[in-house]
Amino acid sequence: MSNIEDRGYANPEMLVDTEWVAEHLNDSNVRIIESNEDPLLYSSGHIGGAVEVDWTRDLNDPIKRDYLHRDAFEALTSRLGISQETTLVFYGDKNNWWATYAAWVFQLFGHQNVRIMDGGRIKWLKEGRPLSKEVPSYPATTYAGPPRDDSTVRSFRHEVMTHVQRGGKLIDVRSPEEFNGTRLHMEAYPNEGALRGGHIPGARSVPWAKAIDAEDGTFLPADQLRDLYENGADVHPDEDIVVYCRIGERSSHTWFVLKYLLGFTKVKNYDGSWTEWGNLVGAPIEK
Amino acid sequence: MIPPKLQEFLDDLHLFPDRAERIQALISLGEEFENPSTTELPRTPQGRVPGCESEVFVSSSPRPDGTLDYRFAVDNPQGISAMALARILMAGLSGAPLDQVQEVSDDLVYTVFGRELSMGKSLGLTGMVRMAKFEASRAI
Numbered sequence: 001m002s003n004i005e006d007r008g009y010a011n012p013e014m015l016v017d018t019e020w021v022a023e024h025l026n027d028s029n030v031r032i033i034e035s036n037e038d039p040l041l042y043s044s045g046h047i048g049g050a051v052e053v054d055w056t057r058d059l060n061d062p063i064k065r066d067y068l069h070r071d072a073f074e075a076l077t078s079r080l081g082i083s084q085e086t087t088l089v090f091y092g093d094k095n096n097w098w099a100t101y102a103a104w105v106f107q108l109f110g111h112q113n114v115r116i117m118d119g120g121r122i123k124w125l126k127e128g129r130p131l132s133k134e135v136p137s138y139p140a141t142t143y144a145g146p147p148r149d150d151s152t153v154r155s156f157r158h159e160v161m162t163h164v165q166r167g168g169k170l171i172d173v174r175s176p177e178e179f180n181g182t183r184l185h186m187e188a189y190p191n192e193g194a195l196r197g198g199h200i201p202g203a204r205s206v207p208w209a210k211a212i213d214a215e216d217g218t219f220l221p222a223d224q225l226r227d228l229y230e231n232g233a234d235v236h237p238d239e240d241i242v243v244y245c246r247i248g249e250r251s252s253h254t255w256f257v258l259k260y261l262l263g264f265t266k267v268k269n270y271d272g273s274w275t276e277w278g279n280l281v282g283a284p285i286e287k
Numbered sequence: 288m289i290p291p292k293l294q295e296f297l298d299d300l301h302l303f304p305d306r307a308e309r310i311q312a313l314i315s316l317g318e319e320f321e322n323p324s325t326t327e328l329p330r331t332p333q334g335r336v337p338g339c340e341s342e343v344f345v346s347s348s349p350r351p352d353g354t355l356d357y358r359f360a361v362d363n364p365q366g367i368s369a370m371a372l373a374r375i376l377m378a379g380l381s382g383a384p385l386d387q388v389q390e391v392s393d394d395l396v397y398t399v400f401g402r403e404l405s406m407g408k409s410l411g412l413t414g415m416v417r418m419a420k421f422e423a424s425r426a427i
Contacts, residue, residue, distance in 0.1 A: 037408055039400070040367045043307070044314045056403050093365060122365065 004118060008222035010237075010263025014256075015118045015219065016089055018127055024089075025049050031086050031138075034121065035102040036093040045131030047091070047124060051080045051138070055098050055249070059105045067148070073109050074143045081138025084111065084145060091117035091124070095209065095217050097253055104252040104269060107153050110146045116256065119217045126216070153255070155242050155268035157276055157283075160200065163242055164284065169235050170203035170242045173254045174274065178246075179205040181287040194278025198287040200244065204233035208250045211257045225262055237264045244270040244277070290387045293379030297398060306401065313400070317371035320361065328360045336414045341366030343373070343415060347422040355388075355426055356381045357419050368400065372412050375399065376419050388423035391416060 004015045024030045025048055032050040034042050042052040053059065058076055061068055068076070082088065088106065090099035096116055103114045117124070125131075150156075155163070163170070172179050181197030199205070210228055213220055220228070235241050241264055243251040248271025258264040270277075277283050289297070303309040328334075328346050336343040341363035347355040357380050359373035380388050396404065396412045404412070 038365070038368050039403060039408075040310055040314055040317065040371065041365060043310045044317070044367045054403075125364065 002221065006221075007219075009261045010222070011260040014115055014260040016115045017118050018124050018129060021047065021089060021091075021117050021124075022129060029085065029087055030089060031080060031082055032089050032091070032117075033080070033099075033102065034092055035090055035098040036121070037098055038093055041093055041121070043133070043135075045133055048130065048132040048134070049136050050091075051136060053080075053090075053102045055101060059102060067105055067108060070109070070145065070147050073148070074145060077111075077143040077145070078140045081141055082111075083141045083143060084113075086113065088114045089117055090114060091120050093121050095122075095212050095253075096120040097208075097250060100256040101249040101252040104153060104255060108148050108150060110149060118219060123217050153259075153268055155270040157270070157272050157280065159268075160242055160244075160270050160272075160277070161283070163240065164201050167202065168240050168242065169233075170200050170244065170270075171229070171233060171235060171251075171254060171258075172199045172203040172205050173208035173243060173245045173251045174199075174205075175207055176205055178274070179203075181285075194274055196278045196285055198278075198285040199274075200277055201284050201286045203244075203286075204235070206233050206254070208245070208253045211254065211261075219257065219261060222261060225257060229258065229262065235264075237262060239264075239266065241267040242270050243267060244273040246274050247271065248273050288387055289391065290380055290383035292381075292383065293375070293391070293395075296375045296379050300399060306403075309401070313371040314367060316374045317367040320359075320370035320374045322362070322370075323358060323360050328358055330360065330362070334418075336411070336418050341369040341411070343369050343411075345415070345418045345422060347419075347426070349426065350382060352382075353426075354382050354385060355422060357422060359415065368408060368412060369415065372396070372399065372415055376415060380419055380423075385423040385427050389420050389427075391420060393417065 004017055005012050032047050033053050034046045034050045035053045059068060090103045092099040099116055106114055179199045211220055211225060229235050243254045245251040248269055251269050255267055255269045258267045303312050330344045334344040334346050341361055344360040347357050349355060357377050361369045361373055393413045393416055395416050396409050
């Protein structure tokens, strides 16, 4: 894959390559953060100096279905030695699926100084770069961030309903089988299913992983992404767009692609997604 | 009844009530896993563990006493959880009475890894347990 700056992205600074990370391992203004689905992976070896954000323990409210609130976020950032000025570089397994999810949650608290390491953990490994088992410790910080603001990057079901009634555009990033309703859940995720199959009316199907180069796990160049989304799904940078999947994690990957790589200004992630919509009494569904 | 060798693994893991220590113990088990070559364990569609994102395959061979030796292949260098579970199942189930293997609960995955395992990961690992039980059922 070509250099990031040669791929025509709207915001190329949102991506860093593995070499950049290797050169900034000891940069006190940068915090490298690994976020995986596999809970053993970070402890089995990670980029030297990287801390872990565990999506199950660190990002969610422990009781209700919601994300952490301001106090918990400030405790998390303090524990990780992060200030409001720190540049955060997320990376992880599964083509950065969980890394973009974590980056999206951080944006709820206004921390926009985030980057994604292009290619994720597997690219770092394939390049033969070293891993460390040492868990770093950084001086605790006092992070006085703004209250959580869901209004700019998150969409709730009543907003999605209004969006649908207005004929707004949506991207469904699940598998084609989930989109057309022949499967009620993602393969291997039966407990995250729904009582009804199909998709939100008006949604176009663009599985999230199509934005990734299958060879090295990096993001596709902008012209290929534009072809995928603008030509293939008829969504455009100045439009209101809602992206969704099952619980909002795969769609955070597409949210990142649309917002930062293609420069869509009004894209939101509906994290209620199909586990909410497909179980919602009376919600309109297309197949 | 849980096969005694499997119970030994569970007892050992219970010695680590701290999550971080348990993770380290599981990583150590995963690192002990030696992935068999394709000659040693052919990767067949019938032997592939469904629902497991790592490419995991299972096979078994009979012992003279009628029990089985269970073997796993994990074709994913990042599949550390699958490797740890493979190590536990191979050592914990091989040589155990087939009816005991069949009665192993799918919840073994939660007993080993804890409830904080993600849905996808737990179901993939559960597939490994089910495939080992299926091997036992075929041998009866």
